[in-house]
Amino acid sequence: IDAIEDVIYHIETYDVTTIRASTPMYLMARKIKSLGVKMVISGEGADEIFGGYLYFHKAPNKEEFHRESCRKIKALHMYDCLRAN
Numbered sequence: 263i264d265a266i267e268d269v270i271y272h273i274e275t276y277d278v279t280t281i282r283a284s285t286p287m288y289l290m291a292r293k294i295k296s297l298g299v300k301m302v303i304s305g306e307g308a309d310e311i312f313g314g315y316l317y318f319h320k321a322p323n324k325e326e327f328h329r330e331s332c333r334k335i336k337a338l339h340m341y342d343c344l345r346a347n
Contacts, residue, residue: 265292266285269281269285272284277341280341307342307343318331
């Protein structure tokens with residue numbers, strides 16, 4: 263609970279879903295930093311690029327699959343990558 267104010271400051275949003283997803287990542291990053299680790303590689307964006315979400319399997323055709331994948335990738339910086347940066 264104590265970290266939520268810092269999380270909101272760093273991700274610059276009050277979006278509840280983003281805050282909820284960002285808080286554990288923030289706490290983990292803080293711990294990793296305290297251990298002296300300088301860089302961490304995450305898998306952010308893999309589901310968007312490769313259609314990893316279940317609803318991608320319901321795409322009516324490959325063009326719609328591609329369109330949705332591009333839409334999700336273009337929005338990464340507003341949601342998922344906020345918590346990873």
